[in-house]
Amino acid sequence: MTDLADAVAPLSTEEFIAGVEAAASRFDATTYPQRELHTDDWAVLTGAGVLLPVLPAEYGGRDSHTEMCRVVEVLAEQNLAVAVYTAIVTGLALRPVVLWAEEEAKREVLPLFAGPLAPTAGFASTEPGCGSAMSGLATTFEEVEGGYRICGQKHWQALSATASWWVVVAKRDCGESREYGWFVVERGDGFHTSRRYEALGLKVIDYGVNDIDAFVPAHRRINAGTRDLSSMVDIYLSGRAMIGALACGFLRRVAREARAYADARRVGRSPLSAIGFVRYRLEAIDSAHTVCAALNHYVQTRLDLKSDLTPEFPSIQAVKTVATELMVSSANHYQQLAGGEGYRCGSPTNIAAQAFLDSRVFTIFDGTNDLLSQQLAQHCLDSADGRSLSAFLAAWAPTAPAVSAHGLDLRFLDRELRQEHLVLAGRAIAYTFAAARVLQWAAETGADADRVRTAAEFLTADIDRVRVEFGLLERLGVDA
16 A cells, blocks of 8 residues: 555545545646646646546555546546546556456556556557557567567557556457457557657647557466457447546536626627527537536446446447537537637637637547447447337337437438448437436436426437438438
């Protein structure tokens, strides 16, 4: 146990989160510089214990799924990029080590992250030659005396140039068969950053190209499966699930500040918020926050980041697609309300410009929303067992409550669904899933009925928009 672990071990969850909130205030997006996170600032966060929820108790951690979510929610309200930084280290890098590494590797690595001066860690999968299609993976490994040699190139890894430890996935081709290997690699083993990328947002996080020619001792190969990339699906699902918490914290901030800005800004003798369409934009932002609060509630109460998430594949796909679309649309509403000042980074009156830049990437990273929507629709089709898709969704537990409560007519989905239809169908399914989660959240928390009703109306409008887009596909000949 470390001194930090000893200090926070007796704390209740509320006391622990209060300490994280106090540390998070230092990173307020209004004042925190748009630059890579300095090691001294990372020490502020690790000193507050932001990494401890992912770590087992025997290695100095708090071993808490709920606290993993609440940490990133609290951080996202102050600074979305800092929250993402933390979620990457916990959900994508350390979680696979906790779940699958041998005890010798755990003893070597995990205690390093339990102290107040913890290093950072990342997950290296994406390569210049393959993005979402990981079948194109080119990084290789071979067994050598005492361990493994890994050779290849990765890119778009968060913390590309700064992380000290990496979980790296590689392949070994043996004739007509292929074996996959997962390894815990220290930067000094032969992990080199050859180029840095300039991203539009999330300036706290560095990205680039990493060249790997590393020797890894045998005990640092982790047991994540060898025959396929199902473990990679699980890793990405953890990151996608945590977006529910990120979105909730981020949109709480956006909703609060957008309304405060609209109330304070004068247009003649009246506030900006007195204008009808301004009020509509504010309602849209508030509704987005309501939906993401419900999704966050679902993630915290129905999922477990400390376990295998693959059985939750369809639900997590829906969480990610809906939450990220609402983050972007709300940031856009906020920027429109702020006018010219909303296009100015560092404006003294709002954070709209940075909010839009930071949120935009979420519909792309961790699998583009188009791809995830297509996969969600295909999953439901495969599970329908001969029923029409609308009949399946009316009976499927994740969507049935919304179909019944809101009288949703999803029969427009009952047709031959080619690739372009699957993308749109997946969106409709995700919105229906979100509507069911709002109902569940309201029943379990006693949420305001007007707030719930407005959120449902916006989600129903989203589904209707998909219905219209189905017609557009046909009229424009896209699906011919």
